Amino acid sequence: MQNQTNIPQMGFGTYGRQGDAGIAALLVALETGYRHFDTAQDYDTETEVGEAIKRSGLKRSDVFVTTKISTHNLGPGQLIPSLERSLDTLQLDQLDLTLIHWPSPNGAVPLEVYIEQLAEAHALGLTKLVGVSNFTIALLEQAKASMGDVPISNNQVELNPLLQNKRLATHCKNEGISVTCYLPIARGVLGDVPIIRDLAIKYHATPEQIALAFEFAKGYIAIPTSGRAERIRANFEAIKLSLSVEDIAAIESVDCGQRAINPDWGPNWD
Template sequence: MHIPVLGLGTFRLKDEVAFNSVKMGLEIGYRHIDTAQIYENESEVGAAVKESNIPREEIFITTKIWTENLSAAKLIPSLKESLKKLQTDYVDLTLIHWPSPNQAVPLEESLLALKEAKDLGLTKEIGVSNFPIAELKKAIEILGSEEIFTNQVEVHPYLQNKKLIDFCNTEDIMVTAYMPLAYGKVVKDETLIKIGEKHGISAADVALAWLHEQDLIIIPSSTKRVNLENNLNFPEISFSKKELSMIAGLDDGSRIANPPFAPTWDK
């Protein structure tokens, strides 16, 4: 199934801000929108998609099931509510947003309900988010790696997640990188600026091109048209061994998304 390499993230975007960001993104050329139940902006995303008049089949929409809705009794009804808000009969991809805190809901129960949602046509593909290797192995045992479309995790120069990415590659599971610009930290990074100057591009472009070179799906976020345009049109470049070593040296394990209920991360 085709998924645009670069998508528009909507985390922390609310109300009119979310609507305007998605509307601008679609006008500029984005065809991949990422949202989630907990973002509380599915209605705004749906309204922007509807107003765009772009054929539904040309837009790849991802949403995520929140931890409170992971039980067999709640997952499908909650997804149907998401579809109602998004004003669509289906989403292209539905993810388990986080492993169930303290394993309150067995992973098998959630994954089988998610697979049922796919069988019902509510979602075309299914996957997971914020799953370390241990949890991903469990998911593979339950469904098989062929059913897991992607694992969406935080990846940027300061949290390169190489061990997890290598495992996903071995299992033929795509990795989707969220927070690819580390909430603006990338833009001011002297190392990335220096590398960018050699290629005539920005530090942000360096980060996105570096992620793309690893065959990752990338979902940056912005509310400014110029940033949305720049992100969408990032260049594809080849890095020298020295440049890759410089970027590798930035990895200090800095993690932005790390709530109290997060799983045990890979080291």
């Protein structure tokens, strides 16, 4: 399953997948069929991602790799050297997608400074696609003005049945920006939501599979993660699940704006 930017819809998040156990989980993901790894400079999992890809024996072109630039590397002259270090750590020559992880906290670094560096990284061939994460509509519009001819390919945001970010997601769709859902299974609490629980019973699925199938039906990318092989495999099975229009509408009704990631220095959410 792919979207307009050819990013595999089913991705594997790598937050917390560190050390030998992390590499083992990543290898299970690749063996299961995941072909999209999402990492970040702040996750400290770029080493594990590179090692897992190397050990898997898969061709580089078989695995889509995303990393995200830390807020510590947004200042003048900092972004490109940090991305080159990430490439060395990942044992890669080029990223498939590079995102700004967060807008600069409290606007300490002007947006134009790091967005222009991101466009330069694209021009240098360090990354095929570029995008952002945790950007609001207003920030997306500002970024677009600073990118020149380079398209913003993706906005990665917290999104799941309990926080559907409808206004932002609709804006992204209208602008041709793909949406990646982080925390797509809401940290395992969806089994407590009656509508989700009932749909899981109806489809002989897990609540997490229902959430992922919903996100795929909306055209989003999702990056669930787990350190347990059985859950890694179970989440992947969501790609086979097709929800009815009525069931999608039912899931839309559970949106309650329940945000889990909300730092004091974050943007003013839509």
